[in-house]
Amino acid sequence: MTSSREPARGDPAKSLLGEKSRACDYCELRNRGFCGRLTAEQQSLLAAKSRLATLEAHKTLFRQGDETDHVYVVRNGLLRLYQRLLDGRRQVIGFAKPGDLLLFPLSGHNDYGADALDAAYLCQFRREDFISFLRCDPELWGALAVTVQEDLLQSRRQVALLSQRRAEPKVAQFLLTLHESYARPNNETTLVPVRVPQADIADFLGMTVETVNRTLARFVREAVISVTKRGIDFLDLRRLKAIAESF
């Protein structure tokens, strides 16, 4: 638990492109996450208020505690969401993937921070714009509520995960979640093309880097997964699931 007492990178540099983002028509996200719950009309209405934001790898999108001036929808890339614990430790509360809505537009300050694991593209909205967008159609509030509800379910899954005490099932479950969020319906590809630092896994699972490392090493040795510089290759999903349910 000695890991990461400081954010990976210092400055909150947001290199945002000022250009208006193209309409959602070609966005593969329009059927997923928050956007997926909107009609085509609503989507274009929303798109009119968005800007395309790009975020380099390891850069901070926003910090915990800062005033919420914008909200975001992830288009591309993987973000790391975290909170500071009172002991200064960092608790990763989740990873944002394409389609996810970042920040709650109705609360005035960010209750978590976010930075990019890879280069990321996002739709950025000014908070007031987003709220006025919500106001113009009652049903949108429902979409928001459902989105938050899904975050809640996600958070509860993490609670279940953390209440596990042995390391193997925890790491296995984490890997499975990661795999799941990248799985394509009709694609049997077993490779997840992201490098998640072990320190992040540790912070997410509430364990030390060493334990995460030893556990991963065991998985690799037993040919359950294979870790390359490209990402993680899931060699034996069946066995991984078995481990995840062992306790």
Added chain:
Amino acid sequence: MTSSREPARGDPAKSLLGEKSRACDYCELRNRGFCGRLTAEQQSLLAAKSRLATLEAHKTLFRQGDETDHVYVVRNGLLRLYQRLLDGRRQVIGFAKPGDLLLFPLSGHNDYGADALDAAYLCQFRREDFISFLRCDPELWGALAVTVQEDLLQSRRQVALLSQRRAEPKVAQFLLTLHESYARPNNETTLVPVRVPQADIADFLGMTVETVNRTLARFVREAVISVTKRGIDFLDLRRLKAIAESF
């Protein structure tokens, strides 16, 4: 972690009084929780659709996985909310206190179960009624979203709690939360008038009953708290806070 593999009580007996609940005018909840976010008009509109439900101690209000036919607002009493883990263990995900909204009206099935620690009184709404209530006023959706958002914050607090590894801070933080939810603004009363089974605390914190017991015993021995049949008396809040922040 050998605790409670079965619900405390068997039957899902809901002894519901059919009477229409009186309007909210005298309800002390109207400034708290979900109801607290409604205007007087909205409250009475909602009240018209409610029934007063009473639940005996240890009885089950609803089960995880069942179809969501009703939603509830707690008026009185303390409920235990839990999920089943894949290993059959029970994970207490929280305790519902007066003002809390139970169940998400937009999802078709309960994602957690609930039963009463003490006798409880609730406002019961048919799910469709509640939804049509939401539909009649756009702002109500916002109230719902905020309510869910607060559950989310709560859940994340639990994540932070579970990521602690030592027993003392965990139990201390739990006790403080319990105390906080019973604290009155201008009242220095240190007694929380509920008996929470140690097994529940264990299931909430992801520890064994034995460890919870030994930790509580230590607190009692050191005169930080005092446990009677009535509830828990907080003798030394300052010290408890210090313990909660020790790590």
Added chain:
DNA sequence: CGTTTATTTGAGACAACTCAAGTTGCGTGG
């Protein structure tokens, strides 16, 4: 190519877990 960051490995301590008995409290029924 040197500096920083991430990963890997080892040895030992310790806190929480497991298992196994007790004890207490309380409601039920004889």
Added chain:
DNA sequence: CCACGCAACTTGAGTTGTCTCAAATAAACG
């Protein structure tokens, strides 16, 4: 009113898995 049964709570002794501390690679970056 006491005996009984059940559930919650206590206590002890031994085990174990993760953490801690420390140090050696290996990779990433300018």
